[in-house]
Amino acid sequence: MIRITGLYKEYPNGVQALCDVNLEIGNGEFVVLLGPSGAGKSTLLRCINGLVRPTAGQVEVNGVQVGAENGSNLRKLRRQIGMIFQQFNLVKRLRVLDNVLCGRLAYTPLWSSCFRFFSRRDVELAKSCLERVGLIDKAYQRADQLSGGQQQRVGIARALVQQPAVLLADEPLASLDPRSSRTVMETLREINCQDHITVIVSLHDVDLAMEFARRVVGIREGSVIMDKPVSQVTRKDLEYVYDGMATEPSINSGTYGRTEYAHA
Amino acid sequence: MIRITGLYKEYPNGVQALCDVNLEIGNGEFVVLLGPSGAGKSTLLRCINGLVRPTAGQVEVNGVQVGAENGSNLRKLRRQIGMIFQQFNLVKRLRVLDNVLCGRLAYTPLWSSCFRFFSRRDVELAKSCLERVGLIDKAYQRADQLSGGQQQRVGIARALVQQPAVLLADEPLASLDPRSSRTVMETLREINCQDHITVIVSLHDVDLAMEFARRVVGIREGSVIMDKPVSQVTRKDLEYVYDGMATEPSINSGTYGRTEYAHA
Amino acid sequence: MLMPDHEKIGPAWDGYLLLQRVLVLALLLSVYVWSAYGTNLSIAELVRGYPHVLDFLSRMFPPNLTIIPELVRPTIETIQIAIWGTTLAVLLAIPLGLLAAANLTPHPVLYAVARIILNALRAVSEMVFGLIFVAAVGLGPFPGVLALALHSAGMLGKFYAEAIENIDPGPVEALEATGAHKLQVIIYGVVPQVLPEFITYNLYRWEHNVRAATVLGLVGAGGIGFELITSMRLFKYADTASILLVILLTVTVVDYISSRIRSYVI
Amino acid sequence: MLMPDHEKIGPAWDGYLLLQRVLVLALLLSVYVWSAYGTNLSIAELVRGYPHVLDFLSRMFPPNLTIIPELVRPTIETIQIAIWGTTLAVLLAIPLGLLAAANLTPHPVLYAVARIILNALRAVSEMVFGLIFVAAVGLGPFPGVLALALHSAGMLGKFYAEAIENIDPGPVEALEATGAHKLQVIIYGVVPQVLPEFITYNLYRWEHNVRAATVLGLVGAGGIGFELITSMRLFKYADTASILLVILLTVTVVDYISSRIRSYVI
Amino acid sequence: GCGGGKENERSNPPADKQNAEMKVLKMGLIPAEDQEEMMKRFGSTIAYLEKKLGIKVEPFMATDYSGVIEAMRSKKVDVAFFGPFSYVLAADVANAEAFAVGVRSNGKSTYQSIIVAHKDSGIKTLNDLRGKDFVFVDPASTSGNLFPRVMLKKAGIDPEKDFKSVTYAGGHDAVELAIKNKKVPAGADNDITYEKMVKEGLISPEENIIIAKSDPIPGSPIVYRKDLPEDLKQKIKQAFLNMHNEDPQALSGYGEIIRYDEARDSDYNIIRETAKILNLDLKKMK
Ligand SMILES: Nc1ncnc2c1ncn2[C@@H]1O[C@H](COP(=O)(O)OP(=O)(O)OP(=O)(O)O)[C@@H](O)[C@H]1O
């Protein structure tokens, strides 16, 4: 259960990124955040696990207040919250496998992680997650030798290996081809359905959002301006979220911003 | 005119990223590169302006051989080739406007750029490009204070301000919302049509590719496996490029990897 | 010169900023002129002194290579001292540097304390530490090791701290978000990022400690720096030249090792 | 410890790598033990020397604050010398550092030459430079400035080069791709990335030069370091304590300035 | 005067156990002014001493006397070579006692400060120095600072007031070179360095002219800690005094020394008095 009440965030340079956000997300939900660039999606996600400290308002995850906690309590909370970053945030000089294993750190005794020892189980788990994102053959390469999409998938594997109760995904598909995108979204759905993991994902791909989400939250200029089950989301709603898309001439035949092409 | 013959690229770690690529792209073409993650799209684009040195083969741009040239000749060539990077590659500690102005460096006398002086014309041009990507209000902010999509648009503005003869765009839409994506693609089409600028863009969004491309090149495991005018591209072709997409269960009603949703 | 001016937007920018820059420049210029007077800078003097430099250098040639066998022992001695001096310094500097890094320090008070300790270690010259440790353990290489260790710790700690402040915060955030312990974040997120700098600083400091003639002379530890000073005092400039060659060799070897390790890590 | 092993894939990895690491560890350990013997390390000795350290420190207290007015002039003198010495060093080190950075050097030969020059500047101790310049321009602060400048240039150049090698190549590539001149790439792509390190190194070196007693003493330039040594040699430890306080004050002020400028830039 | 020896009762405990069963004699050597060469060839001297004393002798060569004095104060050094002024300090701070002094081939154990001027400076007498630049060696140097200052004072010259500027060169050699290169018209040095540099051809007596010489300065003494066991002190003293008879080899490598003569603490009172003339209050130096 994630409860966000009266959340404000103003960055030091004066940008008002979030403005009175109120949200309640139940356990096991699958929520997609939609919104134009700069709307505050990343900021909102980062407030949920305490990476960004709100100017005002509160975030509560499973009854624990984020931000009030610190030290080992905060760590315990974060251990349950996996995060996929928009800019990947990999440790570039570490190998892919080590990057993924980083997701297991919170489960590893301090002393043994100092020597870079991970349990055999963790290593197996990491490898299986790499397999899931199709990168097992790159396990021993340095992260900075990967293509954009490959790096993004490493970031996804790192979040999966954490086996969290809540998964925050910030544009996890940005650099992925349609097929990998689909695989990733299916993976997210799988862990959401099977393991009852709450998934909150910000997306720019409206089609995939419509297909996978069960609830859609629209954000614009720091405020939540739409919050509906996916079945009730209309074209108008989406136009409203992105503002002005309706005026585009190329929207036709009921599909959204897409033209037909030849079929074999 | 870009002529690529027998291009091979093997990275020092042994990865064969490109394998006998042959391509000819005429002036004023609008080419979209499609291909799964890790196919070699970025590598190919980077070979065209000489950022990656091929293991074998040649790239010729407007009759000038890339790589054989160096010093001021290479610079003159590169000045004509704008590039939008997948990972933005902004100078994070510079302001947005300065990042965009970097695109004018090759046109600025050395001595005056040393003191960070740009002509009034260049500054105006940079501002108009920022306007085009909708970021004029962030002009005096540091680049690292922007959201993902905003950073990407700064990278696009930097390439536009260069007023190149050839524009290489590596996933320019990755972090953009549908509306911004469309604006960017329209901008690319505009400069392609009006100024006869050759545009080569790698994309993951098949719909947009189909809508804007005039020619589609499919890459897989370092080889060109498809090269057709967009009108002749079939669903089968795309399945072939991404391999295995046909087996996905959710492809229906003639659209590609997309489900219908409610209409208002 | 490359200061970001995020706050200044719009037309006010140009005039205000120009004024500010002109003022800073004028201030800097006057400091330089003032210092030039204070230090009697004179290019003319330097140019006129040119024959004396040649005379000095000519007395160094040809280097007296016959003394090189005698230099082996002092060189090894100094290398050993520098190894321990630098290693102890590193061990001291790591915790201090972590506490003195603004982006990693657990508490502002700890930050301030760590900075003060580092400043004090650098302010107390190696000679003073040398005397203290001679009093404690007598003459020889051991007090030299201790003196070098303490002073070097001040320098290394400061450098570590500032290298850490420069890192990309992204990976660190990512690790924090997994719920990893601070120490784990440091080992997996910070260390790989600062490793090249770490190598640079430590090997530079080692090299510096090999050349640390003054302290080692003071504590009676001898070494290659001692030979250098002695040869200069005896006006045996041909010997001096040989000793400089040996030092150059050591420096070059270390520089090479450093660049190899770094190119492997970067 | 954190070496990447990209090439080793699969099951062969564990055993081979373990062996390699054990061997490296054993080697390192034996070097340390060997050096410990060579330098007569002994913790017992250090612990037993404890009362002598106290005796030493007690002779420093209370610091003789009455001499502080007399220290103002030497302090200002040294600050001036350090300003010019460091500035000249920076001017020399910038081109050398750029050439000695593997990722920026226009040609491997220039790289090698620049590295050799930097190594030589570091190998030739400040004392030797001091003697040369005394011969050239006579006693006083000016030869001190020159000696500090040359030696510091060797150190700064190496640090610049390695800081440049560590930068994110992305922005540099982006600027190269626009057809910008190499110099423009450096000013817009490299400088903003290394600026914080640049500030750290230069201010550190300035601080070091303020404390550079030996050379300045040798060339007859005096200054605060010279006062320090003199007070120690005359066993006026209460004066020594005061001088250390003055140096600590200088160091702290510079450290504060440095951290302010850096936090503005980072 | 302030005879350093007498005031040292406080740190003069009876020879303690550690001394009684001393196995190693630690020796601190400071190459003062003219002795660097000797220090480098000290091996035969060590061998001679070990034979005579029957215990191991461990030498430490230091470039600066303050370390050796500190070590002596904390009883980590038993025997040391000092310059005359550093001896006075050591007697005061570290309970040291002079017992022998080297005699040079000219039969003298003393040396002299000199005032040197360049031939082109037109300086012929001390009085000509007024209004000129002047360079001393180092504030703590006996022959390069203390004695020259007394000479000047006796000639009615106050360096701080009557000279255009006063600097310290840091080394005896630096003074001579500065004068030779006309960077400064005149300065202070001692006769030993002067002669050595002339011999090496670094300066010539025609260019660097000696315009004044000081009273004899007692030579650099060999000292031991006062609280060593009496019999050991005697053995050490005898070993040095008999060196030229028993093993001239041990003197060698030190071509200019022909033997060691006995020295007493009171020989160095002249240094103490000189320091007093200059208001260098040794009592404050604790
Ligand atoms: N570190 C920062 N400092 C200052 N302003 C920031 C910072 N990070 C983000 N912002 C600003 O806050 C606003 C919201 O940013 P956020 O990253 O949350 O947007 P977003 O919805 O994730 O956009 P995108 O889809 O482009 O990633 C933007 O206007 C951005 O410029």
Ligand SMILES: Nc1ncnc2c1ncn2[C@@H]1O[C@H](COP(=O)(O)OP(=O)(O)OP(=O)(O)O)[C@@H](O)[C@H]1O
């Ligand atoms: N610097 C590098 N060193 C080693 N291998 C690399 C490097 N850059 C890319 N590769 C490898 O080369 C192959 C092609 O990479 P490239 O970046 O061209 O792919 P891409 O088609 O752009 O993929 P994406 O859509 O994920 O960006 C990948 O397998 C990648 O792992």
Ligand SMILES: [Mg+2]
């Ligand atoms: Mg975002």
Ligand SMILES: [Mg+2]
């Ligand atoms: Mg790519």
